[in-house]
Structures are given as structure tokens and as C-alpha cells.
């Protein structure tokens with residue numbers, strides 16, 4: 001039967017071979033380096049999340065991405081251009097837009113990429129952008145409402161809105177409404193809204209929507225604007241339920257972008273930041289759920305959802321509050337000067353007259 005001495009003998013042999021002599025150290029160091037690399041790789045895989053890998057193209061489809069000169073928006077725009085889109089880059093800074101446009105053209109070899117000025121902190125800029133776009137294109141296949149600011153000092157937009165609410169929600173609210181006819185003309189078409197899991201901290205403050213009485217830059221104003229993104233998504237998808245225009249929103253993950261620009265850490269934090277960075281997504285990975293919602297053929301008839309890591313997630317009751325969504329919609333219409341409710345359209349002639357009056361009033 002088995003020799004009792006054997007295991008001891010084997011161990012002694014192993015000791016001799018591996019753990020004696022200088023080169024044993026090298027083997028050990030290499031071994032632990034490999035283990036460390038494997039662990040790092042697994043952590044990064046987990047942090048980066050799933051990638052959209054279906055090869056479907058969008059040749060000739062008209063796409064608008066807001067705030068796409070950097071961050072998640074730029075990566076979203078890059079991939080859509082790579083897949084053949086006719087891409088309108090809607091950015092507030094013309095020089096940064098052009099730099100990103102040239103980079104996208106160079107990397108994707110798609111020359112149908114256009115720079116357009118859109119400053120979401122100004123309703124007249126939103127109107128100008130929409131007017132020019134509508135003169136150029138008869139249809140819009142994909143609108144990605146991506147631009148945003150986070151945890152800024154309290155500041156007002158050109159129209160007097162608290163800027164996080166103004167840029168993240170109201171600017172996009174007006175933009176989307178002005179482009180609805182072009183979206184309908186392209187149906188099946190899609191609206192993708194970049195929200196955030198930060199909505200869980202937020203609530204819609206009916207009495208103080210613009211944070212005039214008290215201002216909390218992240219847990220107040222930012223979270224409120226991101227909750228508004230979800231309520232907007234759900235209300236719009238309900239309004240559009242028979243139109244083959246879908247509307248979905250998402251949380252991109254925690255992504256290494258310029259979003260923290262208003263809250264930079266002190267220099268001494270640099271080492272800690274390096275470590276934290278291991279657990280933060282690259283912009284390319286951060287763009288994947290936006291791409292999934294923009295591209296995946298299986299979502300053609302899916303609307304009103306909140307997604308993260310390319311999966312549909314349930315939302316808290318406050319993000320499903322239909323009454324609040326309705327209130328916010330009505331209030332937003334008033335604030336941006338879109339008077340008639342689409343739920344109850346007014347008569348056609350009256351309607352177009354109102355439009356002219358509004359446009360004239362806005363131009364002086």
C-alpha cells in the first residue's frame with residue numbers, strides 16, 4: 001500500500017527544489033506579481049462593467065449627442081460615428097467641440113460629423129440650435145441627452161434658473177420637445193437620457209425648485225435634477241407610447257470624467273486618488289449603457305426604463321410618482337415657455353400664432 005514516509009519525502013524534495021537557493025525568491029516574487037495582476041485585472045473587469053458588443057451599424061442615421069466634447073458624451077459620439085451615424089455634436093464651447101470633432105473624424109474615418117453650438121444654460125441657444133438643426137435635417141433617429149454639470153456653486157442660467165436644474169433638466173426638456181416632430185418622422189427612433197443613481201438622494205422641491213431658500217449642491221440641486229431626468233423620461237415615454245419613439249434613461253456608473261471639475265481635491269490627495277481610480281470607470285466603459293440604449297435592436301419597442309450596466313433596474317417610488325411627473329412636466333413647460341400641453345393639444349391655428357408671438361418675444 002502507500003508508503004507512509006512518502007509525503008514527507010516529497011515535501012523535502014519540494015523544499016530542496018523551490019525554497020532553497022536565491023532563485024526561489026525570484027519565483028516567489030513572480031508568482032505574487034502574477035496573482036496581483038490577476039486580482040487587478042478582475043477588479044478592473046468588474047469596475048468597467050459590460051461592453052456593448054453587437055456589431056449593428058447606424059449608417060446614415062441622424063444622431064444628436066449633447067455635451068460630447070469630453071467624457072461620456074465624447075465616447076458615445078465616437079462609437080456612434082464609428083458605426084456610420086450622421087453625427088451632430090451639440091456643445092457649448094465651439095473650440096472644444098471642434099477639437100473633439102477632428103479627433104472623432106480621424107479615429108473613425110467618418111466625415112459626417114458636425115459641430116454645433118448648444119448652450120443648455122440658455123433657452124434662446126436651445127431654440128437656435130433646434131431651429132438650425134430642423135432646417136438641415138428632416139428626421140432625427142437618436143437623441144442622446146448627455147450634457148450635465150454636477151455640484152456646482154449656486155449660479156443662475158441666462159433665464160434665471162438654478163443652473164443644475166436649468167442645464168441638466170430644463171434645457172434638455174425644451175430641446176427634446178422642439179425636436180419631437182423630427183423624432184416622430186424617423187420612428188422607430190430613440191431618446192436616451194443620461195441620469196444618475198444620485199437621484200436616490202433627491203426630491204422634487206415643489207416649493208423651491210430653484211433652491212432659492214436653501215442650496216445643497218450635490219444632495220439637493222444635483223440629485224433633484226437627476227430625479228427630474230427620470231420623471232421626464234417616464235412622462236415622455238407615456239406621451240409617446242403610440243409613436244414608436246422610445247425614451248429610456250440610465251446611470252453610467254462612477255466614471256473618470258471632468259464632472260468633478262467644480263470639486264477638485266487638494267494636491268496632497270494625489271496618491272489616494274490614484275488608488276481610488278482603480279475603482280472608477282473609464283469614459284469608454286461609462287458610455288456603454290448609453291450605446292446599448294441607442295443601438296440595441298431588441299430595445300426598439302422598449303420605453304420608460306432606467307438602466308445600469310445594460311440592465312433594466314427598478315426605481316424608487318419617488319421616481320415612479322406619476323403625479324409628480326405630471327406636475328414637473330407642466331411646470332417645466334411654463335418655465336421654458338412651451339405653453340400648450342402635448343397631453344391636451346390646443347387648436348392648430350391658435351397654436352402656431354402662439355409660436356410666432358413667443359419667438360418674436362424671445363428675440364428682443
Ligand SMILES: NC(=O)c1ccc[n+]([C@@H]2O[C@H](COP(=O)([O-])OP(=O)(O)OC[C@H]3O[C@@H](n4cnc5c(N)ncnc54)[C@H](OP(=O)(O)O)[C@@H]3O)[C@@H](O)[C@H]2O)c1
Pocket residue numbers: 066067068069070071072073090091092093096118119120121146147148149150167194195196197251252253254255256257258259260
Ligand atoms: N461621471 C460620472 O461618474 C457620472 C455619474 C452619473 C451620471 N453622470 C452623468 O453623465 C453625464 C455626462 O457627464 P460626464 O461625466 O461625461 O461629465 P463631463 O466630462 O464634465 O462632461 C459633461 C459635458 O456636458 C457639457 N456641458 C456642461 N454644461 C453644458 C451646457 N450648459 N450646455 C451644453 N453642454 C454643457 C460639457 O461641456 P464643456 O466641456 O464645454 O463644459 C461636457 O461636454 C452628465 O449628465 C452626468 O450627470 C456622470
Ligand SMILES: *[C@@H]1O[C@H](CO)[C@@H](O)[C@H](O)[C@H]1NC(C)=O
Pocket residue numbers: 094095098114115
Ligand atoms: C466647425 O466645422 C466646420 C467644418 O464643418 C469648420 O469649417 C469650422 O471651423 C468649425 N468651427 C469651429 C468653431 O471650429
